[in-house]
Amino acid sequence: MVGARAGVSVATVSLVTSGKTAGRVSKENIARVQEAVAELGYVVNGLGSSLAKGRSNIVILVAPDVSNPFFAKVIAGVREVLGESFQLLLSVTEAGQTPAPQDVRKLLALRPAGLLVDAPSAHFLAELQMSDPMVLLDAAGITSAAPSINFDVAHGAHLLALHLEAQGHAAVAYLDSSTGTETFRVRREAFHRSAAQLGLKVVAQGSSMIDVGAAALAFTDSWSDWSHKGVSAVVCATDTHAYGVLQEARVAGLAVPKELAVTGFDDLPYSATSNPGLTTVHLPALEMGRLAGRELQKLMAGEAAQTVPKTLPATLVVRGSTAEPA
Amino acid sequence: MVGARAGVSVATVSLVTSGKTAGRVSKENIARVQEAVAELGYVVNGLGSSLAKGRSNIVILVAPDVSNPFFAKVIAGVREVLGESFQLLLSVTEAGQTPAPQDVRKLLALRPAGLLVDAPSAHFLAELQMSDPMVLLDAAGITSAAPSINFDVAHGAHLLALHLEAQGHAAVAYLDSSTGTETFRVRREAFHRSAAQLGLKVVAQGSSMIDVGAAALAFTDSWSDWSHKGVSAVVCATDTHAYGVLQEARVAGLAVPKELAVTGFDDLPYSATSNPGLTTVHLPALEMGRLAGRELQKLMAGEAAQTVPKTLPATLVVRGSTAEPA
DNA sequence: CTGAAAGCGCTTACAG
DNA sequence: CTGAAAGCGCTTACAG
Incomplete structure (x- = not known):
């Protein structure tokens, strides 16, 4: 030295x-x-330092989809809270994939001070069996000993059903994400439940990966069928799906929202400026990042974890894709 | 043990x-x-292991904008090459910002086996003075001892000018990115040079952050002025900027491409499916990731680095935003 | 206020 | 084929 x-x-x-x-x-x-x-x-040398202290100052954020504008806000929230004291690193996996067991093992080899896991699958958590500080984000539908910060997507889906019913729709199609993350199951089931209560019929289903092109294709493949079934609105599991539908609706010469209403989920930045603007469920991503960061800090400081999952409210943002401007 | x-x-x-x-x-x-x-x-325990071996197996990718679909492909390419032997982690900074010196210091404390730096500024590299293996990506306009993999954005800009001139445009506006990354300077200057050679006049300029909403605003603020100057096409520094312009053009009732042609740069996934599709310069992101990964591997294995920057070809993709379908 | 020493969990010559 | 030992670069009681 x-x-x-x-x-x-x-x-x-x-x-x-x-x-x-x-x-x-x-x-x-x-x-x-x-x-x-x-x-x-x-x-x-952080290696020597961490080894001597018994723990590193690395916090690893594991997420299936880092390249997502929605996620950028979550990250910003985490950074804001964690600040200087920890080094935040993103784990990278194949796009849209939850990391495999061996990836996890390699992450743990770094002896991170804490782990933030976004949209985990039950299987993933079972593999992990972490004893280190860990906070789950967007883990609706998952039971785990780790504290979690969730969005109230079920309520969001309910608001969506309420809105569509009020707009006079009777038959809708649901375009799901085929990634199989828990949050999408919750979104779908909650929407079906609320729709049933309201007498709104979900007469058709589709699904695709979270990709504009894939969603567009799924829509064009199904539209003639859906149209025959009297579908007047397409409810999408994510805004990205909705972009694909909006596009193809335009190509097909369908007037939005008059002939076809479209809704999304997430409220990505693009949804405010698309034409028409997209009616969608807003999820407070920045706030989620902050809360998760704070909870992890507590854990890393040896304080007791929250035991009840924290749920952030989802709100409905009505835009031109479902309602003519007044 | x-x-x-x-x-x-x-x-x-x-x-x-x-x-x-x-x-x-x-x-x-x-x-x-x-x-x-x-x-x-x-x-x-990777800490002990790395300390004993004198180096970790961590490769850190530093980039100003991880939450970008374009970047997802670069990452995929890097992962494909680096595979199992290295742990790829993304450094996270404020959206759109190159990391500050202190961030860099903290990264180096991890003693990464190698560094991949995307869109670096000259200032950033000066701060770094790395002796460890490092490869630069998308560093057009930067001189450095480190090997770099670039896109031939200048040629891309040239193709764009050629295409617009061939379509009969005489006066265009250039909508730049306000982030100040080198690649945007190169894009802008190359376009101006080529346009001047071809007798295509760049009669107006604008700029905004890389954000659909911001670009949309920049366009609406300028359009009446640009329109008076006879602008028939808007050349955008990125596809994201172009999306904002496309949207507002639609709102303003401008027929694209008849009354206003729009071009982008990057060829993001969304550009193929937008309506109209976006004419843009395609940059081979996956290939860049692969090459950068390979070059870094060489360096980490102690082999000699390439001395001449590797430049990947940029190609023009013509879509509906500049040309009516035949 | 200061420094010598032990120890963090590994890897790697080295001697057997 | 196997194990004892030194050492990687730090931090932290501990004795002074």
Whole structure:
């Protein structure tokens, strides 16, 4: 450790670089060490440091779909809370895929201080059997000992059904995501339940990956059938699906919302500016990131975890895709 | 190290877990160790391992905008090449921002085996002064000792000018990105140069962040002015900008491409399915990821780096936003 | 206020 | 084929 260029012991250098000088190191030595550090461009080796301390300062965020504008907000929220003290890293898996057991193992080998897991599957959590601090995000429908922050997607689906019924729709189609994440099951089942209560008939179903092109294809393949069944609105599991439907509706010359209403879920940035704007369920992503970050901090500080999942409200944003502007 | 439950020394366990048993450990001991590992759910502590070996197996990808569908492909390419041997992690910064010096320092503290830096600024690289393996991606206009993989965006811009001139346009507006990344400077300057050669006039300029809403706003604010100047086409620095323009053109009742042609840059997935489809410059993102991964592997293996930046071809994809379907 | 020393969990020559 | 030992770069009681 070349920092001994300051003429002090390694112990003193360590004290200075980790900021634990209070009443332990003289002013002169602090200055001398800082100077040497600056001159040599010394950076503490996190490997040695973490090993000695028994834990790293890495927080890993595991998510199936990092390349999603919705997720960017979640990340921003987490960063805001975790700040300087932890190094946030994203685990990368195949697009749309939850990481495989061996990926997880490699992550744990880094001995992260904490784990944030977005949209986990039950299977994934079973594999994990984490004892380290862990917080689940968007884990509706999952039971786990780990604290979780969820969106009230069921209520969101309910609001959607209410709105469509009020707009006079009688028969709708549901375009689901084929990724099989729990949140989509909850969205779908809640919508069906609410629709049934209201006398709104879900007469057709479809599904595709979360991709504009795939959703567009799913819609064009089904539309003639749906049309015969009297479908006047398509309820999509995500905004991305809705974009595909909006596009193909335009190609097919269908007037939106007059001949066909379209709804989404997530309220991605694009939904506010599309034409027509997309009626969708807004989920407070930034807030989710913040809460998850805070909960993880507590856990990492050794405090007790929340036991009841925290649920964030979902709200309905009505735009031109379901209602003519007043 | 509880693995000594197999009745062997730590050294033997280490040999087994790192797969270096060839002619060094007996079959029985291999089996015994593997059994103990499985029973105890043992995971090698990467901190200790990396410290002993002098380097980690972490590769960090630094990028200003991870939440971008374009970037998802780059990542896929990198993963494909790096495979099992390295742990790919994404560094997270504020959306659209290149990481600050202190962020970089924290990254280096992890002693990554290699660094992949996307769209770096000259300033960022100066701060870095890396001696570790590093490969730059999309660093057009940057000079650095590190190998880099670039897109030939200048040629792409040239193709765009050629196409617009051939379509009979005489006056166009350029909608730039306000992020100030080098690649946008190159795109803009190349387009202006080519346009000037062809007698195509760039009569107006605008700029916004890379965001559909922001681009839409920039367009509506400028359109009456641009219109007076005889603008018949808007050339956008990214597809995202183009989406904003397309939307507002529709709102304004402008027929695309008849009254207003629109072009993008990047060829995001959405551009193929938008209506009209977006004429844009296709950049081979997956291929860039692969090449960058391969180059980094060479570097990490101690082989000589390529000295000349590798440039991937940009191609023009003509769609409905500039040309009526035949 | 300071430094010598033990130890974090591994890997890797080295001697047997 | 096997194990004892040194060492990777730190941190943290501990003794002074």
